């Protein structure tokens with residue numbers, strides 16, 4: 204199996220005398236240990252630590268990172284894909300003891316690195332200390348540029364280039380990374396294309412992800428996250444059994460909180476076998492066929508542990524005078540009015556919005572719907588304003604209550620939380636088609652208020668999951684981009700703007716890729732991937748400094 208993973212001239216180079224122990228070692232070395240899919244994440248403290256992660260086609264021998272005179276051995280974290288049976292080799296080097304706000308060059312290699320003479324190298328920058336300005340960027344739903352794969356699209360490469368063009372300190376990748384679950388028999392190949400596409404930016408600056416529904420894969424761990432968790436080393440949440448699913452980190456005066464909304468959403472959108480055929484894993488896996496109608500539904504998997512951690516984390520953050528801002532990253536949406544997308548989910552509104560209110564979360568960054576939408580600042584909920592889609596009966600959707608509906612360009616987020624839908628990375632399915640209530644002309648959102656478990660359709664052995672079961676007038680919706688489903692949000696944190704009188708600010712600019720929609724829903728215009736990102740809108744968030 205190891206030898207099958209990819210042989211090169213390295214085989215000859217690593218041949219050794221046929222003693223028992225060294226023969227075993229030679230066999231282990233028989234793979235191709237050339238680093239690929241190289242990407243960075245923050246360590247426990249972004250001012251002084253960072254993790255270099257990568258994969259190689261075969262098992263790497265003495266995988267390591269070099270920084271100056273230091274050689275840091277990598278931890279090997281292999282796994283076997285539960286459907287294809289393919290072995291995957293990943294490596295993680297924890298780099299500590301760095302200086303704040305400093306730039307470092309590093310190289311990644313192994314004894315059986317085909318590029319050992321001139322190994323992959325790049326530079327990164329650590330986070331600065333204190334109330335200092337910095338920039339980060341964000342989108343979700345990236346996919347890969349390899350259009351052989353379901354939901355992949357060429358915009359994915361331009362999106363990565365867009366991150367580089369803005370030179371952020373780091374990037375937030377809001378879930379649904381590559382849709383490997385929709386290409387179930389070739390999951391590792393899809394992840395490989397994703398990792399190699401991202402490397403153009405993620406090897407230069409941390410890309411901090413959260414899991415989306417498409418990170419849930421059959422045969423890969425209790426929540427299906429093995430592919431995701433094996434590739435990323437993320438800050439420790441100290442919750443036994445749930446490492447990597449959610450975490451927080453600090454940069455400057457901002458506390459970033461990354462959540463796994465799969466744990467609380469009602470919608471059922473993980474791996475799914477629609478049928479009529481079963482999904483049959485490779486015999487080597489020993490895994491049985493997965494029957495039509497099977498979905499991997501993980502709502503509630505943490506048994507409340509994530510929400511308890513969230514409350515502790517928010518309470519500690521708001522109790523810390525050096526924290527001004529709290530920014531949450533999660534994949535699914537509490538406030539989205541996409542008509543062709545998923546819409547909003549009552550699960551997030553029930554579990555987490557009250558905590559966002561209590562601890563004055565400033566900003567929530569999501570994905571899931573492949574578009575751009577911004578809410579007004581919201582606090583509290585309007586009860587009994589939703590309508591069951593099937594019957595017209597009243598249903599409580601806990602509609603987020605806007606504290607203003609004046610789109611003035613400056614919002615005090617100590618008064619309410621702004622939600623941004625940024626599912627505008629690079630998939631081939633743009634969802635920039637938004638709901639309108641035909642009765643009153645107001646914006647309308649679909650809302651999941653219960654699980655849409657698979658149901659048999661009229662075709663034999665074919666199952667489907669229904670769309671959201673309720674609607675509401677989306678009075679919280681401030682801005683929707685109807686011209687394209689693709690873009691990138693750029694955030695400039697200015698902790699002490701001049702003449703601000705004790706306020707701190709974040710300027711948000713959304714750039715969009717006009718013409719990238721395969722088909723624009725508003726005009727019917729057919730488009731194609733484009734490298735051109737132009738400004739769509741800019742606005743400013745302000746709040747009083749906490750000290």
Ligand SMILES: [Fe+2]
Pocket residue numbers: 379415416417534570571572
């Ligand atoms: Fe999603």
